[in-house]
Amino acid sequence: MGKWFGAYGGQYVGEVLKPALAELEKAVIEILPSEKFRSEYLRLLRNFVGRPTPLCPAENLTEELGGASIYVKMEGLAHTGAHKINNALGQVLLAKHMGKNKVIAETGAGQHGVAVASAAAKLGLSCEIFMGSVDVKRQQPNVFLMKQFGADVQVVEDGTKTLKDAVNAALKDWVRESKRTAYVLGSALGPYPYPDMVRDFQRVIGDETRSQILEMTGRLPDEVVACCGGGSNAMGIFTAFLEDPVALTAVEAGGFGDKPGEHAVRMNGGGQTGIIEGYKSYFLQTDDGQVQSTHSISAGLDYAGIGPQLVQLYETGRVKFTKAYDSEVLQAYQEFAQKEGIIFALESAHAAAEVLKKASQMKKNSIIVVNMSGRGDKDLFITAGELYTHEWKTFLNEEADRLKDRSVR
Amino acid sequence: MIDNQKIKIMGHLVAGYPDTAGFEAACSAMSDSGIAILEIQIPFSDPTADGPENTGAGEAALRNGFKVEDFYRYLNFASARGFDEIHVMTYANIIFRYGIRKFIDDMNKAKVTGVIVPDLPIEDEEGFYSYASQDGVAVDAVPVAVVNMIPERIEMLRNLHAERCYVSLRQGVTGTKTVMDNDTIQFLDSLGVPKLYAGFGISTRDQVDALQGHAYAAVVGSHFTRTIRNAGSDPKIIYREMYNNAIKFS
Ligand SMILES: Cc1ncc(COP(=O)(O)O)c(C=O)c1O
Numbered sequence: 001m002g003k004w005f006g007a008y009g010g011q012y013v014g015e016v017l018k019p020a021l022a023e024l025e026k027a028v029i030e031i032l033p034s035e036k037f038r039s040e041y042l043r044l045l046r047n048f049v050g051r052p053t054p055l056c057p058a059e060n061l062t063e064e065l066g067g068a069s070i071y072v073k074m075e076g077l078a079h080t081g082a083h084k085i086n087n088a089l090g091q092v093l094l095a096k097h098m099g100k101n102k103v104i105a106e107t108g109a110g111q112h113g114v115a116v117a118s119a120a121a122k123l124g125l126s127c128e129i130f131m132g133s134v135d136v137k138r139q140q141p142n143v144f145l146m147k148q149f150g151a152d153v154q155v156v157e158d159g160t161k162t163l164k165d166a167v168n169a170a171l172k173d174w175v176r177e178s179k180r181t182a183y184v185l186g187s188a189l190g191p192y193p194y195p196d197m198v199r200d201f202q203r204v205i206g207d208e209t210r211s212q213i214l215e216m217t218g219r220l221p222d223e224v225v226a227c228c229g230g231g232s233n234a235m236g237i238f239t240a241f242l243e244d245p246v247a248l249t250a251v252e253a254g255g256f257g258d259k260p261g262e263h264a265v266r267m268n269g270g271g272q273t274g275i276i277e278g279y280k281s282y283f284l285q286t287d288d289g290q291v292q293s294t295h296s297i298s299a300g301l302d303y304a305g306i307g308p309q310l311v312q313l314y315e316t317g318r319v320k321f322t323k324a325y326d327s328e329v330l331q332a333y334q335e336f337a338q339k340e341g342i343i344f345a346l347e348s349a350h351a352a353a354e355v356l357k358k359a360s361q362m363k364k365n366s367i368i369v370v371n372m373s374g375r376g377d378k379d380l381f382i383t384a385g386e387l388y389t390h391e392w393k394t395f396l397n398e399e400a401d402r403l404k405d406r407s408v409r
Numbered sequence: 410m411i412d413n414q415k416i417k418i419m420g421h422l423v424a425g426y427p428d429t430a431g432f433e434a435a436c437s438a439m440s441d442s443g444i445a446i447l448e449i450q451i452p453f454s455d456p457t458a459d460g461p462e463n464t465g466a467g468e469a470a471l472r473n474g475f476k477v478e479d480f481y482r483y484l485n486f487a488s489a490r491g492f493d494e495i496h497v498m499t500y501a502n503i504i505f506r507y508g509i510r511k512f513i514d515d516m517n518k519a520k521v522t523g524v525i526v527p528d529l530p531i532e533d534e535e536g537f538y539s540y541a542s543q544d545g546v547a548v549d550a551v552p553v554a555v556v557n558m559i560p561e562r563i564e565m566l567r568n569l570h571a572e573r574c575y576v577s578l579r580q581g582v583t584g585t586k587t588v589m590d591n592d593t594i595q596f597l598d599s600l601g602v603p604k605l606y607a608g609f610g611i612s613t614r615d616q617v618d619a620l621q622g623h624a625y626a627a628v629v630g631s632h633f634t635r636t637i638r639n640a641g642s643d644p645k646i647i648y649r650e651m652y653n654n655a656i657k658f659s
Binding site for chain 2: 011
């Protein structure tokens, strides 16, 4: 457990939030390691989430590219379609063990919100999800799913009306209600103890991958690649390999260009050190310290900040950072669908794009693992809109017509 | 602990809101109506300690193109209005990007009384409180206290030996209504900081009177921002509405 990752991390919050964070820290230290918590969490990971998720050899692409053997960690097969559930379930269960009867969470694309709402339904806690109004408009399918799980969706109209504003709104709500409410943060960032706790709930991805690859090939991979928004799936799969001679590569959202506002690349000069939303890290920001707007084809990577531990790992050189542009991402998405029968989430397809660039340059017999942090069903409205524009438009119009006659329920 | 001096009012304005002329009108109305202390906020894109009213005001200022370097225009205008004290409130990232020491030096030169940065806690201060407490630095780094702080944190605050402290009267963000109960009063009396600026949710003179003898100043923030918002965009109307509203407090 650590509050600092080198110079990054910390707990830069107003005095009003200190008591709630102190209570959470105590619970992380006392409840998380307990046998009672561990056994219930592991049981739920198996029976509810569907762990372990498979490690799938991508034999066709391996052969076609003629370099490294490619393996896909199939996190997208986890319940609710992404790695987000590992953390959501862990934190909701912790809330229950702390005696809370309600959880709140922020969500951008809605993946984390869906995971939290599902876990809260399963564990019998009430649930409120904060989501920017711009995101609500873009992500109606996930809003619908959250509501099916019984969650209240609070539409946030502040600021840019996206993920960062949902975080701020959720934090403010937590200040008002922290006695009975737990705040379930969705990535490995925010004030201490969140970066630590979220990484620890996600490290199961790497722990499984490590033993699976050893069992399948008898050796460690040469490289592990993950996409990187806040950093939870990246830290999740990297943590088990940090001490190994394994190259670790995180892929950020290159968006559609290199100008401010066109991407979400915080490393390699894109962002600067800042103190925002409770932690010190790299942020995309203006010269005078206002948070910069970001863009990515994948809603889940569209965020100005990044987990503090990843900044430390970047500065020490342990993790290399690269980026993939929106167009490369769509290509990789199609490649893996056509050659391997796997539909990547657009976030994860950033990592897939990097693997497609790199595998052919690597030696035969070397091994590269890509974390498919999510599956692509959730992106249907984006991918079909991009790749199947005419038919999809016709379909949506016809659906809308069909619903016209339906009375509103 | 506080002498019998009449409690002062600290009015809060957001720089750049609703625009330059509107800010100046509101600021003049405050000084003309006898508001003793002005707190100016430098807008930030992610204001975690502000309620809806000031969050909206900061956003509007940023949408209008407010830059941190523009702040001096607002500060200079306010400085010429003859307030007893001017305090500057903003968020950690604004002064971190500016350079914390440079910011304190520049506020010192501008004869600002205090700087309030709610998301720079005492233990992760980035040199904020320690640099401001050095000899030759007249401006104060003003820490923030909250009613219901845990004892260890109250102790930490006391150890700063601050001259001034901003106290948020309820566990929450600015702009939601506050009641002054006995616990609150006891908390104020027990802090041991000479000058307390107590705020969050004050909208009536009765609330101010309840703090008489327990705080050096009562902070009126969201309430005044609402006054500006309701007044619309004409500086004359902003002046009139702000004057009529502020005079009730002084
Ligand atoms: C499938 C998927 N992958 C990745 C991310 C990015 O988050 P993180 O970097 O925390 O893994 C998200 C976020 O919504 C996601 O849904």
